[in-house]
Amino acid sequence: MRTSGRPRHGAGALVAALVTGLVVVAPGTANAAQQPNWAMPLPVKWSTTDSKRPHEEITTGDQRVGAWRDDKHHIGKSYLTFDITRFKGTQLFTANLRTPEKAANDCTKPRSTQMWVVRPQNKITWADQPAEIANVAPNPVPDQDCVSQAVTWNVVEPVKQALEKGQTTITFALRIAEQFQGEVEYGRTYDPTGRLNATFNTPPGTPTDLKIDIHTCNGTTTPVIPSLTPRVKATLHDADPDNGGVSGRVAFWPVHAPEQRIEVVAPWAPGSIDTLFPAGLVQDGGTYAFAVRTEDGFTNSEWSAPCRFTADITAPATPPMISSATFRENGGPPGDGGEGMPGDFTFSANGVTDVVAFEYDGLGIPSGRVAADAPGGKATITITPTTDGPVSIQARSLDRAGLRSETRTYRYWVRTTGPWVQLPQFELGTPGEVVFNANQDGATRFVYQLDGGQEQSVPVGDDRKGRHTFLFTVPGSEYHALKVWTVDDAGTKSGVHDTNFYVDQLRPWVDVDPWDGIVGQKRTITVSPSRDGVVSYVYKIGDDPEKVLPAAADGSLTFEYTPTTKGYHDVLVASVNAAGVRSGWGDGTVVAEAPAPTVTSNDYKYEPQGAPGQAGTFTFSSPRIPVVSYEYRFNGDPWQATTGTQIQWAPKKPGYHYLYVRGVTESGFETDEQSYMFQVKPLPPTVTSPQFPDGGPVTARPNQPVEFVVTPALPGSHEVLWSISFGAPTVVPVGEDGKARFTYTPGGSFELTVSSRTPDGIVSGDVKRTYSVPTS
Template sequence: MRSSGRPVPAAFLAAALVGGLLLAVPGTAAAAQDPNSALLSPTRWLGTDSRTPFRATTTGDARVGSWRDESGLHHIGKSYFTFDLSRLQGTTVFTATLTTHETSVNDCAKPRAVELWSTDPRGTITWAFQPRELVKAPGPAAGAPCANPWLSWDLGEIVKGAVAEGRTSLTLVARIARDFQGDVAYGRSLSTRPELNVTFNSPPGTPTDLRVGNQSCAEPIVTSSRRPRVAAVVSDPDGTRGLEARMAFWPVDAPDQRVEHTASGDGGVIGGYFPEDMVQDGRQFAFAARTEDGHATSEWTAPCVITADFTAPANAPTVTSTVYREDAGPPGDGGEGIPGDFTFSGDGDPDVVAFDYEGIGIGGARVAADRPGGSATITVTPTTDGPVSVEVVGVDRAGNRSPLRSYRYWVGTTAPRVRMPIFEVGVPRDIVFTATQQGATAFWYTMDDGEAQQVAVGPDGTARATFTFYAAENDRHVLKVWTVNGTGFRSGITDRDFYVVQYEPTVYVDRYDLVVGEKVVVVAEPFYEREGVHAYVFQVGDEPEVVVPVGADGSARYEYTTTRTGFHRVRAASLNRSSVRSGWGEDYFTVTAPGPVVSSTDYPSGRESGGPGVPGTFTFAPSPRLPVAEYRYEFSDGQQGKVPAGPDGRVSVRWTPKAPGFQWVRVTGVTATGVETERGSYSFPVKSSPPTLTSPQYPEGGPSTGRVGQPIEFVATPNVAGSHEVVWSARFGAEQVVPVGADGTARFTYTPTSQGNLDIAVSSRTPDGTVSGTGYRSFYVSP
């Protein structure tokens, strides 16, 4: 449908928006954003002292109330803390709590009389010039009267009032209540770094970057969508998590039909759709948005106006070309590489402002008309010959598309014809080129994208090129051929993919899984069509090639003794009488070197055995498939060694663990030819052997006499031979070390400070670093 495009009067839009506000659904967003919070530290702290009435102090603790100095002189002090409230300007404060801790108390028998007041500082603060004290804060909330690590005052109303008055800072005074201010017993000291924890909300910003689909509302919008999608960017100083918006939609000529919906989004972008059945063809509609965080709302945005157009252009475009005639047949017009013009016309229909087109060798694109209902011309250079077409539709401002116009034409052939032979490895063959381009003077060709070669066009329009291909990893080749005329204009290109018969022999091995040192037989049999084969070239992996003459049956056998483990590719190629090599035939085999097997009856792998300092025997045995002459081993404590294999291939070694827990031994065998096997591993748990712990205060059978505040004696008897010291700790505290005496025991005492279970951890160690493992025993301490 043709839209008028007339601008909407500003007064009318304003009326629509105001009218919408009158109809707005009351309240804010359904889900509230979590309040923001700020943890503020003082920007300034100072203390006042009655003994120095004209000087403030900024060192030491924050003293409040009275104290006496070393000379016995009486002092009274107050402490002042200033906080920066700039971050809270323009916000709504919900809660504010000041927390601090006491660093000292003059007399714990006296109840706490600390007070916190807001002040009105007018200049320098000293004892002589104290600011007026305004409001006392509720609190403090605290437990016992002695030095408390957690005092708190409710400053909600004080901070709210300061922010409401536009104040950018707040100064608080900590003091002792007036009735007790002069009593030294009530004096206390506070931390100079209290914390003010404030929860608040900042008003959200008005949405920006309103869009309809992918179009910005900064430009006139015409849409063909019956339910357009809209979006806007929302912001909030407190972040966008939990942020929502409200969107309003209405017909421009009927603002009383305004409808509002809440909208949410992700990453600061909110979106929604016009209400179903609201948008109608030929009318104008508007939407606006505001941001809501559950506590406050922004201003509404200016309206974004769209014009609805659901009616597509009625007629297909006209298409003409001066080079490529419509519906032409062979031999066609132009040719590959010859450009031609195509003109699209809207035939005066003012709805048509652009054309969408696509075709073989053209791709798809959109081109604007020179004016509504006008035309546009494109240039197409064909890349293929034969029958092709271009499809065109007219497009209006809303994106509605007209019926399709298909323009069919025939592109003449200019690429040369190519006659290909069958290529065999090592046999020369000719390729014949025939020109189709008018006035062609030379053929140009490339093989496998190599350097271009030239050959002249003969009197009969043909030329030949001879090629010989030898065995290579790739038996596929690509030929590209084109011609040029006397002016140097290039024809279309002829591509030919072809294969060279490689005559690869059939290759197989007699075994696929071998142990290092074993032999494998590789057999090569001839390709049934190749004649004159007199030998085969064999290669295993990247080892040197070996030439083997053919046998009476035309095949060859190659015996190879394996020396390395891993995957091995083996291949073979045949040689004819001219020593021309065929392509490779392939097979593979795998070589392993199985590792030794480890066992121990002293330290079986399935259960805890032995202990630190207890030697054990470990037996190494070879894999049945691979005898070894020597074993190289390493234990988990770093001990390494090597030992020759016995007559039966087995050998045993002794090893003593120095710690409990899981230990391991890793063993590699070495064959008589010096080949290393894979590594065999064996792990096993070593049993812990902590000292035995007794106490005279806790005899077997009782009674127990351990009491709070009384020393408890302990006797630790190591179970690991040669232990020279015992390590112990009480209630998981710091470790203590005591020597083992001549009687084989270590003695220590511990004085408990509270009743309940007393857990003692104890272990021993020897001079060579052997550790017993830790044992635990619990003793009950009576009051």
Template sequence: MPENGGSIGVPTARRRRVPRRFLTAGLAALLTTTGALAVTGQPASALQNYVQPVEVTWTDNARPTRSFQAEDAALPVGSWQSATGDKHTSRAYFTFDLSPYLGQRIISARAVAGERSVNDCDKPRELQLWRTENPTTAPTWKSAPAAVKKLADLDVPGAPCPSTYLTTLVTNEVRAAIAARQSRITFMLRIGEHEDGLQWGRRVNTLGVSLEHNHAPNAPGKLSAGGLACRDDLFIGTTRPEFRAEVTDPDVNETGGVDQLKATFAWWPTDRPAERTELEFPYTLPSGSRFQYTIPDGVMTHGGTYAFTVRATDQYGDTSDWAPECRFTVDTRIPARPVVTSTDYPAAPYEPTAFGPGIPGTFTFSPNGSDDVVKYEYTSWDSGFGTVPADGPGGTATVTYTPKNPGYHRLEVSSIDRTGNHSQTTLYEFYVRQTAPRITDGNPTGGFGEPRELTLRPGMENVVEYSWQLNDGEPTTVRADADGTAKVTVTPRRGGANMVTVTSRTSDDLPSGTGEYYFYLASTPTISSPDFPLDGSDGPLAGTPGTFIFAPGMPGVTEYVWSVGGGAQHTVAAKEDGTATVSYTPTEAGFQWIEVFSRTADGDESETASGYFVIFSHAPEVTSSDYPAYGESGGPGVAGQFTFRPARDGVTGYVYDFGDGPKTVTAAADGTATIDWTPQSYRVDTQGLVRLKVREKIGDIVSDETEYGFYLGKLAPTVTSQDYPPSGEVGGPGIAGSFTLTAHVPGSTEFVYRHGTEEKTVSAGPDGTATITLTPTEVGGNYLYVSSRTDSGITSGEGVYYFTVANPN
């Protein structure tokens, strides 16, 4: 969510009873605190609803004791004649429920009606809107609710006859009803002076009210002081705390827009409430933002207890309740540096003392006289950062720490008081002795697969067993002899670096550190080639087949696993002499590499060998005047020529691909070739980009690839409309309009279009055009998507026609 920095600008203060120096310091803080942001330009979000009546009736003087419901949302008003020739005079009543809006600000209210039919459009419109008493039962001609006030003549100048949009403001009436806590309001439609005249009668649509209303903001929340969320018994460690609060408003309009809000901060010493200071921010932020303000120097003191609160005001002047008070005490006293002790690992930074790696020890932290320490913070080389609570205010804490390695170690410990103030750091240094077993190799020159006897000797007293493993194998446990030693045999079957790790355990079940023994076994195979020089000299042309020969670097090799350029791995069996030969045909030019490792029948694998070689390019040149490289031209159904020119002598043909599969063409005597190509459609997924890929052939050798890219023109149909032109707001929901479609792909026989989700087709005339009729249902921006196609299946790209439908309200 958006967030502003400290206060800036000149504050608006109320009931400011503070020393003169605070006014100066406060203004300086407002002007210098960084990070403030005034957000502008966001839409107001007072809620706008189109309110339908909860009761709709009409009355008839010919049937004075009956009440009638609307038929198809239409009601008669004025005089009309029945099918039997009887004359009737009617009035229409509409009652609206205002209970959801009680207590809210009414910004505007507009009554909206429309005529369904008119008896005689030559007669002037005398349609009147009245407010009546709220009926207790359905109105009849005889028991009609009393008329209270005529509100308007619904005759918009220049409105057609009949008119679907007749409107007038009823803001004052709705406001008055809300102010009087009335849950309902009733309006009446009638004909004026000529109510008895048949020529003035009409049928009207159900009356609605377009209502714009606004809630007051919510009381601000998420209050914090000095970076700490407000709570009971809050202490903060600065005399310049930063106050923060989140402001929100319940109003969110149909597009997600929210209200713009100001914040007013108020703060005071709790024992001197008359010194309350208020600051109203000079700018607004959208609902959901956080305001923050930093108290200037010289206002708050150590030991003082203060309170602050916040309220919000929206752009209409509606104000929230004050947030619940946030009370805190300022405590800037730094606690004393803690005392650290340990009997397991006594402080001795240069000499081994006790225990060893893997053996836990306890360390006790004491407050050193500070009575408000609540926890301790510590860091170590092996375990990183941690915190531990004290056993009470001003109490101690104990942690368990297990060194992982021998040698120098240290703990860095600080005390933290109830406010969060950190003490200076105590450095506790100690030295962990080396306890790892020692390893002696009885066959240090042994080769691949040859056994080695290792002697394990203890690094600490009373060792009774060892646990060892070779590389990533399963650990094995062996009992120690009476002198604390043990012998184990390992048979390495992995080329390259190998490692044996050993730990021991005493009769008291204490673990040792880890002993490590490294040795190396040569196993890497060799690579050679009569066709691809591996010494950096010139290599063959792309497409030239060749071979590589692999030779073993360890005994018992039965197969090789190889790959080129990090690609797919291939396996080849070794011959009796342990070698293997593989074939490879490079399809791309440039610097390349081959990798191979060997494997025995037991699954033992060697290290990986690498070889590097260079392949030379003889990719062809591609040109086209009809479709220039990376330009936009032509389009679906527009043929073009492409010429291929060789990079080497002796070219016999070309392999090319427009993305629909490879094709071949024979080269002329001079090595060139020309092809004709007609695109069948516009590639929407690539935005018209076509990638032509071409390789040249010299006998059986196929070159590396040339990629020739270009863009197709869309040739999408154009759309024109006098009813719904591309600029301005016209028409309205339910009002049909004509649209003329014109194709630009030669031979187009039909159009494919959609307005909404349903796709439809219409045939094109001989002139390549068609006219369609659309009836938009949505107010605002509308989109018409159109493409064309021929009988042979050539399709244009899809074009879009944008138009705006007027809002009748």
């Protein structure tokens, strides 16, 4: 918001010292040049002419220039045509045509080749040669060899002249000087792949897409921005590759004082500029402009059209005024208007001249924004309250820059128009009358919705009441939602009364004895009614179908149930009276367990016992549930079955083992599974070595064989397995003397692991020993 007069600036104040993060330059100063662009086009067409083939245009082979002889005397010229459209509209710096030589007829003769610019012509033959317009001077040849790959011609001026004439191509002729043209000694051969090597610069384009803050510059509007250093952006355009030399120059100035213009080179960013207005230049309330041009160090684009803005950093000084023809400020009961009835509010700028809009919100009011009818003017909105009683509305003024004033709060009281409802105690199957009471003046009918269903109407009586009887005959939810409102003759809707009420489902009491037991154990279920006149019951257990049983004379029910599967079984029971009205479900639960068998063993327990290959006895029992057989498995082996209560099993390895057991009843039902963990003692072999005798001395040395003798402790062992550290095991047979022997050549100290194994796969368990090998 602008609160002061036109900002004042000292004459000639450049504010250069206030610019931060920008390179301040004198107007028009060029930026550091980028590297020129370059191109090396090949000819789009080349040809050779031959005096002995005067009407042919030769486009294969090499380029023969001057005279040569076979069975005839030939004279030739060669022509190269280049497409120069790439250089149209550019600054052409250099253009050199390279014509590599392949052969010379006589190296004692000086190079007498000339290059001429010729008049454009479609087909070139010896008989129809194009006019030779201008002779092109050769560049010095850097070497003194007879034949050179570096023969070049400076063609920059001919190319420039061709472009000025609007030509898209240029053709050059290679020929021997007129006085030597017929002499064979002066003839030469050239590579037809001559190349035009040019450097040039394409002038940059005028910047586009100028933005000030969040506003796109369009040249017709002047946005108001709440900042003294707004952000400016623009897109730069340059057809040449950017090697770091392309930059954007930004000019800033006060619109009323263009002589205070400041130009800066914006921080480099490929293809765009993104910077801030210089600090200290912008004053609150002033109007400013900026423009951008692209610079590549060789030439500059045109300046963009100016982009303007007005600065406003002062929010509206006073909040808006609020008034209403419908709702009195600070009104009390019974209130004004009514919930569901529209009313108006008017916001005014309260003397602040640049207020252009108002924001508002409040209890039961959707938040919103409304434009003022003129700067510093007012706006009126229509609100339909959705709640009654004491409420408020809040409003804030917004100026052109979007700055907000403090908030004004307007408190008022909305009259209650929604009806109120008298509800009875509802029971399933018993009608109940609901009494509606109107609050809306002139109400002619009540409208209600039950559980979100269709709208139903009840007339409003002279006593401002309405009545309706509800009857619930089908069991369901205990709680129901009721919405009620009134409508007058004009169709005006009152506020809505929203309530919930309870309908007793008359669920019977269900008792299960015992509720917790085992599969196959009989349970007694007793049902007590919660109403009179019960003649029968419907019940279902779990997923079983519904069944019907008659009630006893006192209205109760007792029946038995024996679960055949384990788990939780829901018991649902509903009573039915003589009128056929069914109650809601009463519920109970039957829990049927299938306890796992017990497992015992004197041979194998948690503490290590027995040995690999040594059979042990395991005993099964099922003290809580009768079974006719057992299923079992050791570790990950397949399941096996037995009708006995004992099994024997011999482990094949030491360590931890698991036995899993479950019982099977006469009906084929399986009990829970029992897990029995036990440990088997190892029977590791003994290991001796003459190089490491018990009690010493150690005679082993690095890189010398060490002998080992292994005596298995596991009966029936036929082989020994040994390994060093984590290496793969080596198998050694057990000899007739019951021992196994092997050697190992260590490089130093090592760890040896040894075990034994029987033919049927029983393993002893490992023995590990660490050996220190002396180095001297």
